[in-house]
Amino acid sequence: xxxxxxxxxxxxxxxxxSMTLQCAQDMNHNSMYWYRQDPGxxxxxxxxxxxxxxxxxxxxxxGYNVSRLNKREFSLRLESAAPSQTSVYFCAxxxxxxxxxxxxxxxxxxxxx
Amino acid sequence: xxxxxxxxxxxxxxxAETVTLSCTYDTSESDYYLFWYKQPPSRQMxxxxxxxxxxxxxxxxxxxxVNFQKAAKSFSLKISDSQLGDAAMYFCAxxxxxxxxxxxxxxxxxxx
Numbered sequence: 161x162x163x164x165x166x167x168x169x170x171x172x173x174x175x176x177x178s179m180t181l182q183c184a185q186d187m188n189h190n191s192m193y194w195y196r197q198d199p200g201x202x203x204x205x206x207x208x209x210x211x212x213x214x215x216x217x218x219x220x221x222x223g224y225n226v227s228r229l230n231k232r233e234f235s236l237r238l239e240s241a242a243p244s245q246t247s248v249y250f251c252a253x254x255x256x257x258x259x260x261x262x263x264x265x266x267x268x269x270x271x272x273x
Numbered sequence: 274x275x276x277x278x279x280x281x282x283x284x285x286x287x288x289a290e291t292v293t294l295s296c297t298y299d300t301s302e303s304d305y306y307l308f309w310y311k312q313p314p315s316r317q318m319x320x321x322x323x324x325x326x327x328x329x330x331x332x333x334x335x336x337x338x339v340n341f342q343k344a345a346k347s348f349s350l351k352i353s354d355s356q357l358g359d360a361a362m363y364f365c366a367x368x369x370x371x372x373x374x375x376x377x378x379x380x381x382x383x384x385x
Contacts, residue, residue, distance in 0.1 A: 191371050200282070202364060202377040210371045248316065254373075259306050259325055262366075262373055264318035 166251040166265035181236040183251030192234035196247040241272045279376035294350045296365030308366040
């Protein structure tokens with residue numbers, strides 16, 4: 161069972177470079193999410209997609225864009241990376257049932273130099 | 274927006290002892306769900322336990338149990354008979370509709 165797959169697991173960028181984090185889930189979930197995790201800050205929501213064709217900003221959307229390509233895939237793009245975007249990024253998915261948990265990918269460690 | 278507060282950045286416990294991790298939240302809603310996630314050094318996020326707000330009975334999963342106080346908006350996690358494998362970061366989370374809100378985490382050390 162693959163669950164939520166995100167790539168890459170590690171990435172080093174130079175300031176100003178762009179990149180896209182890929183995420184795919186095979187559980188037929190409607191909702192998908194991108195979080196960033198920083199020490200002492202917990203997990204903060206960047207963007208989420210409640211269903212295919214919709215995306216909404218979360219708590220910290222500045223500097224990011226997302227695309228819900230289809231029901232399975234939800235990508236996160238950094239157009240011009242900044243050192244403040246050094247973080248661990250998690251993709252997650254969930255069903256719309258209120259008691260359903262979040263299923264997480266394995267995370268991406270991103271360093272921006 | 275809902276907020277989730279974990280006031281203990283770090284905790285430690287002797288192996289085989291019991292430890293309680295605290296979590297409070299702020300909400301005006303009456304129907305919601307609460308979760309505890311464990312994040313070991315592998316970085317994987319693992320669900321430990323969940324609680325429905327409409328249920329008065331506290332959830333239990335083997336050595337893990339919660340003390341859910343709805344009026345006080347408190348949701349603490351008790352780990353009994355602590356094991357070395359329990360060492361991890363623990364996150365409290367609140368779900369309302371499609372949104373999940375996380376606390377800042379408590380790092381638990383288990384002392385042999």
